[in-house]
Amino acid sequence: MSGLSIPTIFALASTQLLPSSHPTVHKTFARLSRPSLLSLVLDWLDERNQELTAPYLIPDDDEEFDAQDLYPPAASLDSLRETYSELQAGKGSKRDVVDRVIEGDWRHGITLYQLAMADMQYLYDHPASQKWTALKLARLSREEESPDPAPKSIPRFHPATFLRNLQNEVLPDVKAHYNLDRHASLPLLILRVFIIESPYNTSLALAQKHTTFDTSKTFYIAFPDDSPFVYVSLTTSLASSGSSNPRSENKSVRALVLEGIPKAFSRPRERYKLQPTNMSARNLAALIDRRGGGKTNAAGGGWSIYTEEKKDGSDNPLNTQLPTPEPSLPDDMDQLNQNLPRGMKRRAHEDNNIVKRRKLLAQGRFGNTAKADDGKGIERFDIRLADAFPSFNFANTEDEYPLPDERPVKRKGRRSSITMVLDDGAGEEEDAGEFRPDIRITFQGSHVFAGVRELVEAGVVDGMRMPGWMTGEEGVSCGVVREGRIRGERGSGL
Amino acid sequence: MDTSIISNEPEDPIGAQLDEEIASLQSQINSLKSNLKLQTSTILSSQATRNTLRRLQKPTQEPRPQSAIPSTIPTDTSPLNSTTTAQTLHNTTNLYRACNSLTTFRIHDPDPHAVDNGSILALRLDISTSSKFIAPYYIVLNKPFPSSPLLRVHRHTLPPYIPLAHLAERYLPHGKGAVAMGSRAPGQKRQDLNKFARALRREVVAYHNRVAVIKGLRREFRLDKKGRGKGKERERVIEDVSAADAEARQVRIEWVDGRIGRAVVGDGGEVIKCVVMGEGGRDWESERAIMGGRMEGVGERLREGIY
Numbered sequence: 001m002s003g004l005s006i007p008t009i010f011a012l013a014s015t016q017l018l019p020s021s022h023p024t025v026h027k028t029f030a031r032l033s034r035p036s037l038l039s040l041v042l043d044w045l046d047e048r049n050q051e052l053t054a055p056y057l058i059p060d061d062d063e064e065f066d067a068q069d070l071y072p073p074a075a076s077l078d079s080l081r082e083t084y085s086e087l088q089a090g091k092g093s094k095r096d097v098v099d100r101v102i103e104g105d106w107r108h109g110i111t112l113y114q115l116a117m118a119d120m121q122y123l124y125d126h127p128a129s130q131k132w133t134a135l136k137l138a139r140l141s142r143e144e145e146s147p148d149p150a151p152k153s154i155p156r157f158h159p160a161t162f163l164r165n166l167q168n169e170v171l172p173d174v175k176a177h178y179n180l181d182r183h184a185s186l187p188l189l190i191l192r193v194f195i196i197e198s199p200y201n202t203s204l205a206l207a208q209k210h211t212t213f214d215t216s217k218t219f220y221i222a223f224p225d226d227s228p229f230v231y232v233s234l235t236t237s238l239a240s241s242g243s244s245n246p247r248s249e250n251k252s253v254r255a256l257v258l259e260g261i262p263k264a265f266s267r268p269r270e271r272y273k274l275q276p277t278n279m280s281a282r283n284l285a286a287l288i289d290r291r292g293g294g295k296t297n298a299a300g301g302g303w304s305i306y307t308e309e310k311k312d313g314s315d316n317p318l319n320t321q322l323p324t325p326e327p328s329l330p331d332d333m334d335q336l337n338q339n340l341p342r343g344m345k346r347r348a349h350e351d352n353n354i355v356k357r358r359k360l361l362a363q364g365r366f367g368n369t370a371k372a373d374d375g376k377g378i379e380r381f382d383i384r385l386a387d388a389f390p391s392f393n394f395a396n397t398e399d400e401y402p403l404p405d406e407r408p409v410k411r412k413g414r415r416s417s418i419t420m421v422l423d424d425g426a427g428e429e430e431d432a433g434e435f436r437p438d439i440r441i442t443f444q445g446s447h448v449f450a451g452v453r454e455l456v457e458a459g460v461v462d463g464m465r466m467p468g469w470m471t472g473e474e475g476v477s478c479g480v481v482r483e484g485r486i487r488g489e490r491g492s493g494l
Numbered sequence: 495m496d497t498s499i500i501s502n503e504p505e506d507p508i509g510a511q512l513d514e515e516i517a518s519l520q521s522q523i524n525s526l527k528s529n530l531k532l533q534t535s536t537i538l539s540s541q542a543t544r545n546t547l548r549r550l551q552k553p554t555q556e557p558r559p560q561s562a563i564p565s566t567i568p569t570d571t572s573p574l575n576s577t578t579t580a581q582t583l584h585n586t587t588n589l590y591r592a593c594n595s596l597t598t599f600r601i602h603d604p605d606p607h608a609v610d611n612g613s614i615l616a617l618r619l620d621i622s623t624s625s626k627f628i629a630p631y632y633i634v635l636n637k638p639f640p641s642s643p644l645l646r647v648h649r650h651t652l653p654p655y656i657p658l659a660h661l662a663e664r665y666l667p668h669g670k671g672a673v674a675m676g677s678r679a680p681g682q683k684r685q686d687l688n689k690f691a692r693a694l695r696r697e698v699v700a701y702h703n704r705v706a707v708i709k710g711l712r713r714e715f716r717l718d719k720k721g722r723g724k725g726k727e728r729e730r731v732i733e734d735v736s737a738a739d740a741e742a743r744q745v746r747i748e749w750v751d752g753r754i755g756r757a758v759v760g761d762g763g764e765v766i767k768c769v770v771m772g773e774g775g776r777d778w779e780s781e782r783a784i785m786g787g788r789m790e791g792v793g794e795r796l797r798e799g800i801y
Contacts (some may be wrong), residue, residue: 321531322584
């Protein structure tokens with residue numbers, strides 16, 4: 001540990017040690033499950049990671065050896081690896097492992113890299129722990145400038161350059177530790193930013209007890225491959241809850257980093273800005289689907305059939321075989337009743353044909369998206385209806401037009417069983433003789449659009465009359481509906 | 495417990511054998527089915543079949559005495575006829591798709607609130623790369639403006655590295671002063687679907703060509719092969735060739751000796767810029783070799799310098 005602390009503009013090094021007794025260390029490790037923690041520890045014991053995550057071994061001079069030591073230091077990496085492999089095979093409490101790591105094998109301190117790894121592991125174990133907001137990197141061009149004949153649509157992302165530029169954008173009296181990690185299954189690069197409010201990047205600054213590392217000082221930026229979008233795990237709109245909030249300064253730091261992202265992407269004669277895209281979700285797979293680098297960005301809902309690669313090669317123009325008609329139904333009629341939501345009382349004599357028709361209708365409107373098990377669900381979908389009252393009233397279609405096969409009494413029960421919250425706003429206003437009630441609808445659930453699809457299949461929502469935004473084809477998680485369509489700033493296609 | 499284990503033991507091989515048999519029969523059925531489909535389409539597409547069908551159709555109108563059961567002929571031929579018609583149509587469509595690579599079709603937007611009553615024009619791009627057709631790209635256009643027939647991109651399946659927004663802005667403007675394609679009204683910004691489609695196709699093809707060239711270079715330097723060190727006559731010189739950005743406009747070349755090169759490929763496939771850095775500064779010779787022509791020839795030109 002160096003005796004001198006000199007203010008610097010550099011980022012915190014990954015090798016920087018944090019004392020093991022620091023409350024953050026314990027908190028971070030205790031969050032992880034036992035298997036995750038053990039696999040993490042074994043990662044640290046890997047040969048390649050020794051520079052950053054070396055454990056405490058028996059020192060060469062044997063003087064410090066203490067017989068009272070609860071966790072005697074291991075002689076070599078291999079023996080330590082064995083110990084932890086045994087722990088992995090056996091059973092035990094998580095506490096023992098955490099204690100062993102903190103008080104035993106890493107008693108000399110935990111590097112920031114280890115802390116970052118533990119945090120990332122937590123993120124992978126609990127994918128829904130962060131709410132991600134997708135932002136678009138858009139080329140900033142001056143008005144008088146004639147547009148470039150062939151502008152690059154995607155800014156090039158070079159991690160090292162990006163981090164250096166980002167560090168330059170962050171204030172010098174704030175230190176941050178950056179850790180980049182590749183997502184295991186998704187085409188994503190996740191950057192973890194960990195902020196410490198100290199102008200020093202030495203261990204001394206870290207060791208101070210009063211530097212608390214609460215979760216608000218850690219946030220994540222995800223960079224999907226080949227995509228002009230970034231996902232940030234922080235809210236873009238800063239809540240104005242008053243300056244007395246002790247976290248307000250953290251928020252300003254976050255805002256600063258957020259501002260720094262497009263600047264870090266920018267190069268001379270190539271400037272970028274961040275644009276909101278009205279899409280935020282906890283599910284990264286859903287974001288990749290709607291704001292990723294693939295073909296599905298602007299073809300959601302029923303349009304998704306155009307993005308699918310036909311397995312039988314019927315898309316290939318050299319295939320002379322007649323395309324077989326679409327399979328009418330993905331699953332058997334027997335399975336149908338099991339798929340329906342619980343507590344649904346169906347009429348015993350309900351015609352199978354009607355059910356089949358609804359299923360086909362749902363297939364037509366949703367394509368192969370919005371399946372409950374596709375893992376691409378968004379958990380919240382906010383809509384504000386900005387239509388004049390008499391012309392469009394689709395939020396209440398099921399009330400106004402009784403469906404042939406559903407009795408009104410049952411419908412009422414259905415409405416309450418789904419978590420569809422109808423917020424009737426108070427601000428009703430007369431606008432040019434038109435009555436435009438302020439109606440806000442929030443859909444919530446583990447997979448909103450799969451729920452809507454299930455309702456269509458169950459006949460609660462009329463699949464024919466259902467507006468397009470209820471299928472999720474617009475690819476937004478909040479929006480304003482006018483004339484039955486979501487109004488985007490730039491139109492829906494681009 | 496013991497008895498159950500013992501009684502299970504002899505059953506297992508039989509069960510496994512049966513499973514195996516079932517699986518083999520299943521695969522046989524599948525292959526026969528696909529074979530049948532292939533034969534059907536081949537037979538239906540042939541001119542001889544169509545002639546025969548035409549001949550068969552005639553007796554239905556004027557049944558001849560020598561035909562044994564005239565009543566069965568129409569029930570036999572009518573599905574055959576419809577299938578033949580469908581097959582002919584399919585063949586024609588495929589011919590257009592394969593040769594023209596840009597086809598259009600009309601669909602209907604299922605959204606009940608869709609603009610223009612849900613009428614939609616879709617473009618389909620069938621691109622072939624590395625002697626194979628890849629999954630087609632679709633661009634769906636609608637006319638969202640009630641007063642004018644201006645087109646706008648509604649949905650598309652193009653990945654973000656195709657600058658669709660830019661092309662749409664250029665060839666399908668719909669802001670102030672935009673004029674529809676067929677109209678006589680004067681205006682600086684005239685929509686042109688033909689130019690749009692051509693430019694788009696050009697971009698897509700260029701992208702796939704760039705990717706194909708990189709793949710070709712990798713193959714040329716045997717970078718994807720597993721067993722590289724077979725003791726061939728030539729030692730490896732190039733360590734890696736890869737696209738450095740999403741649009742595959744920049745190609746990164748790594749040499750075994752640590753030199754790193756970066757080449758920028760233009761729209762037409764020519765090398766525009768190139769820098770090769772080694773330990774001792776820039777490697778002008780390699781740069782000249784890379785710069786001297788199109789991207790496809792980079793491998794050959796580099797080889798000339800090496801061997």
